[in-house]
Amino acid sequence: MASSQTDFRAAILDPDRPVPDGLTDGDGRPTTRRFSVYRNNVTVALIDAMRTGFPVLVKLVGDQNFDQLARLFARAHPPASPLMMYYGDVLPAFLDRFEPLAHIGYLSDVARLELAVRQSYHAADSTPLDAARLGAIAPDVLMRTRLRLAPAVQVLSSRWPILDIWRYNMEDGAQKPRGIAQSVLVTRTEFDPERHAISDAQFAWLSAIRANTTLEEAVDAATEMDPEFDLGPLLTLLIQHNALTDMITPKE
Amino acid sequence: MLDATLTPPRLPSAPGVGYKAQHFTELRTAPGPVKWLEVHAENYMGDGGRPHAQLRALRDDFAISVHGVGLSIGGEGRLDPDHLARLKHLVGWLEPASFSEHLAWSTHGAEFLDDLLPLPYTDATLTRVADHIDEVQEALGRRMLLENPSSYLAFAESTWSETDFLAELVRRTGCGLLLDVNNVFISATNLGYTPQSYLDAYPLSAAGEIHIGGHDEDEDDHGAPLLIDSHGREAAEPVWALLDHALSGTGPAPVLVEWDNDVPEWPILRAEADRAAAALATINAG
DSSP, X not given: OOOHHHHHHHHHHOTTSOOOTTXXXXXXXXXXXXXXXXXXXXXXXXXXXXXXXXXXXXXXXOXXXXXXXXXXXXXXXXXXXXXXXXXXXXXXXXXHTOGGGTTSTTHHHHHHHHHHHHHHHHSOOOOOOOHHHHHTSOHHHHTTOEEEEOTTOEEEOOSSOHHHHHHHHHSTTOXXXXXXXXXXXXXOSSSSOEEXXXXXXXXXXXXXXXXXXXXXXXXXXXXXXOTTOOHHHHHHHHHHTTOEEEEEOOOO | OOOGGGOXXXXXXXXXXXXXXXXXXXXXXXXXXXXXXXXXXXXXXXXXXXXXXXXXXXXXXXXXXXXXXXXXXXXXXXXXXXXXXXHHHHHHHHOOSEEEEESSEEEETXXXXXXXXOOOXXXXXXXXHHHHXXXXXXXXXXXXXXXXXXXXXXETTOOSOHHHHXXXXXXXXXXXXXXXXXXXXXXXXXXXXXXXXXXXXXXGGGEEEEEEEOEEEEEOTTSOEEEEEOOOSOOOHHHHHHHHXXXXXXXXXXXXXEOOSSOOOHHHHHHHHHHHHHXXXXXXXX
């Protein structure tokens, strides 16, 4: 026997399908308008969740276009869990294949940034690393130390000026995006995620640290991108924003 | 059937409101008659950050009711073990005064549809829902409350009335009920019976909490009124009257004002809580 909730679900997500059998008003008469309440509730809820999660995308493509995008996305990718704060995690991949908006190349990377900020906001709390501990290590030991990034730290690279695009749409008086690639570091000093533009070398260093390399290996990776790479400013930035939680010194 | 000794501390028989982050400061400085807060479980299933910090701060001043919207107790499939584990974790650290969920489904297969969808009331669905309630109560180690839905349509295959269905679930599982008088009014209007007749048939002694909230008005294919559960405005006058009617049967009870969409400034929500307090005062005086 076909599952009634399977039919119900299919008809909710596809308005071209007929209303499932056996649904009536209070007098036993078949009804379309009443079933439409559920269709509408689900559609509106999913579009609202997308609008809340991707405010910059809404501005970039406009309300109507965004709602249409969200409707198509929701039909193809309903939420995979009741944790709506993470809904839309596959939107960037969806946008990469979405022809109608393919002329705006940076959309999917802006979506990745918006997701990264949301993930940072809901990430686990952590105790920041005491900078004095780091300062007390002998330089040769330091280079063989591994650093732990806070759960709220996110790092992403892009071919587009995604942080400038974000700021231009979300902050008053922000300058117009210039045509340069931007990598972004997201930190969360307390509760509100902060976004920082970082260089390719800094991105390489952070990616290496995230992959659990030693400081020395991470610096090597960064220097490959930029022979002038200076770790000092980045370490200061990370410490100031509670982005490091621990360090593992080498066993002697 | 749940061991009755596991019944947790109760919510106060006073007004509560659905917690919205924009009211955080006013709730701590000028809560008025509000003695408890309801939070939607799923909003606190992230790993940390501000939502958790706010809850930790609020629970010093308020009793907390955790209200789930994603467990899909009326679903055809088994309960999602991951979601049940998340709920257990939340209830474990927050230690709320109450946990409640809905007589509805929202998950199908691996998909969450983000709405409270209806189910027919048959012997088969009764058994399934009772099994799911047993599983939840066992996992959480506490009694849960089950809320009546707002109905927009009926199922030809139903063989139970909603009130008998709920009463039988209480009998089989030992769960309590969350009586949403706005939902009663909506369902009664939409399906053509009187809300008073629903309350007369409802097992009021099992109600551990009452919800009140606002609805919108539309009409169906035949021009008949079709009320929509929107939680986006003040509760309608006949719904307040229904609250009085319900309270006269239950006696003093925790009464929650729900306002989830177009959330107003605090004074407007507080005025609704004041009205709930007045309704409770009348019962206490009687």
